[in-house]
Amino acid sequence: MEVLSRPAEEFDNDATLEQLWAAKAMEHNDVYFNVICSVDTRWLRLTQHDDLIYNHFRQDFPDMDVKYINENVLKNNVNKARWRMFCEKFKNIVEDYSFGTLLRADTYGDNSEENTILVPRVQFYAIEIARNREGFNNEVKKRCKCTSKSAIEDEEHAQEVAV
Secondary structure, eight states: OGGGGSOGGGOOOOHHHHHHHHHHHHHHHHHHHHHHHHSOGGGOOSSTTHHHHHHHHHHHSTTOOOSBOOHHHHTSHHHHHHHHHHHHTTTTTSTTTTSEEEEESBTTSOSOGGGEEEEEHHHHHHHHHHHHHTTGGGGHHHHSOOOOHHHHHHHHHHHHHHO
């Protein structure tokens, strides 16, 4: 416990730890993208608390358009404070609620570096639950080349039929 009271300047960031976090965030991002490419997202549940998260999200951000998230608007001083209060509601409810998670900015885009924003996990849940329930993520499988197992199998089958 004594080490926790020491000044932060005495500690260095571990590059290996940061690389592991980035790899885990990318893996989560890829897995989630493949899931939304494979199912009807209106029925997809991300947590056991989806209803609570969604209700608080739409109560706190009733007019937020979740189709496209502008990072500058999302993270301006006013919205940053609003989101901080929102996230803190889930501190003891959602595991790893503040863990950095990658969010697609544009639902019409793929999982590219240009189309991702780093957000706290519960903010990712709030926006993605809204996108799923409001039908925006169902368009992904029509527009984007997904690497889900079923998509790969469908493509292989189509190639076999063409030969």
